[in-house]
Amino acid sequence: MSYRYQRRYCGPLQAVILDWAGTVVDFGSFAPTQVLIDAFAGFDIEVTMEEARVPMGLAKWDHIQALGRLPTVAARWQARFGRAMQTEDVDALYARFMPLQLERVGQYSALIPGALECIAQLRSRGLKVGTCSGYPRQVMDRLLPIAAAAGYQPDCTVAADDLPAGGRPGPWMALENVVRLGISDVAACVKVDDTVPGIAEGLAAGMWTVGLSASGNEVGLTHAQWQALSEGERKARRLPAAEKLYQAGAHYVIDSIAELPTVIERIEERLAAGERP
Structure with missing residues (x-):
């Protein structure tokens, strides 16, 4: 008789891994x-x-x-x-x-409204903040001090050309964050992104995934343009963007990073109940 040992991670979330353009900076990803x-x-x-x-x-x-x-x-x-x-x-x-x-x-790298407040809430929950991007290292080295001057300093940043395996939709940048941040289980991570390859990256890495519809590439409007829309117009723009991200496999889709803390609470409840991504 053989036995198979099955272990399910039921602990708290340990890290959130964020994209850059359309996620934390550059509303509309321009x-x-x-x-x-x-x-x-x-x-x-x-x-x-x-x-x-x-x-x-x-x-x-x-x-x-x-x-x-x-x-x-x-x-x-x-x-x-x-x-x-x-x-x-x-x-x-x-x-x-x-x-x-x-x-x-x-x-184009102004912080998305609500980003700093969200990051503060994540850190207050004891979460580490990792990042990865489709940008190459040269661009990230230019972007990081701009973000820092605006008050955003993640714990880890992996650029698209940092790793020999390559970038998205493969899992390597997300997994490099796991290594550098010292995370004990990929199920303790949430990957947040506004693009289909970014969602695929998180899923391939075994993580929870959250898609961003309004602030990112799928809607593709500036914050001012988004704010100027009526609620009916926002719904018409939001629905196809959200559907595309859900079809890619996102566990949750929200308008922007400002809504992320509520989703984090839901994911932690699911983890505590024994669910995995």
């Missing part, structure tokens, strides 16, 4: 999208904001490659250059993208 549009424009290729948002959440080299493979963008590239986009073209676009992103990331 820094990466607008710069990508401008990088392609440097090659005489028009890319719309809607197209630029499709692969959001991937590491930026991968994002450029995926954007170039969209049928509409691929057709424009073929018409302009007489061939499909090649790896060396992605390299050239990335080389154009990087200095623009470094120059402009600060312009």
Whole structure:
């Protein structure tokens, strides 16, 4: 007779792992999208904001490659250059993208309303705050002091090119946070993100996942634009964004990080009851 030992983590949450643009800073996630549009424009290729948002959440080299493979963008590239986009073209676009992103990331990096209050509540519960991003390390090194000056200093930050395994939708950046923060079980972590690859990352790492609809890439409005909408207009924008994140596997979807503390309480109740992500 054989026995299988099954252990379920029933302790408290230990960490929240947050994305950056569209999650804690840059309501509407404009820094990466607008710069990508401008990088392609440097090659005489028009890319719309809607197209630029499709692969959001991937590491930026991968994002450029995926954007170039969209049928509409691929057709424009073929018409302009007489061939499909090649790896060396992605390299050239990335080389154009990087200095623009470094120059402009600060312009779009205001903290999302309620972020600091949320972080304070998380810390008061004893939670560690980890982060990861589709941004490369060069951009994160520019963004971190800007965020610190605004009062946001996470315990850990992993950039898309920090790890040899790569970035999203794989679990590696989220798991690197687990290692660096000294977390005892992945079920004690909550991954918070506004993109489908970011939700996939959290699920692949075995974590609880929370999607952000209004503040992130899926709605794609500035905070002022969001506030100016009627409640009916917000609902019309929110529902398809939330559905997309739920379809990706998010355990919860909320408008913005400001609502996260309430969800944290619910997840801890589920953990105490023996549930796992």
